[in-house]
Amino acid sequence: MFGSHVPxxxxxxxxxxxxxxxxxxxxxxxxxxxxxxxHLPMMELPARLAEVPTDRDVAVICRSGGRSAQVVAYLMHNGWEQVRNVEGGMGDWAAAGRPVVDSDDQPGRVL
Incomplete structure (x- = not known):
């Protein structure tokens, strides 16, 4: 969908x-x-670009990788160079056994 130009x-x-x-x-x-x-919801990104660092690697994640790929393309178009989409999103994150917490720092689940 986004081609090979989205790292x-x-x-x-x-x-x-x-x-x-x-x-x-x-x-x-x-x-x-x-x-x-x-946390920076996709729709708030244009107004909050200053919150995204430009001096280190940025990994963008969503549930499965679609929204985050769009965000990576947007950031690249706006000058970010060290930005990549996380393949498989939070689904792959949880499947890999990486920690997931809810808003109360208790064990969470991926929606």
Missing amino acids: TMTVTEIDDETHLLDVREDDEWEAGHAPDAH
Whole structure:
């Protein structure tokens, strides 16, 4: 759908230095997200671009990879170079056994 011009990475490639940007909606975030992720819903991105770092790797994640691919393309169009789409999104994150917490920092689930 987005072609090979949208760079990707797997959940296992994300390390502590990577800025993990979760672009899902509030209800999805509240149900379950990666503990160190930064929440910025896709529709709020244009107004909040300054919150996305330009000086380190940014991994963009959603539920399955579609919305995050759109965000990566948008960021690249606006000058970001170190940005990649997380293949398989939060579904792959949870399947890989990576932690998922809810808005109360309790065990969460991916919607």
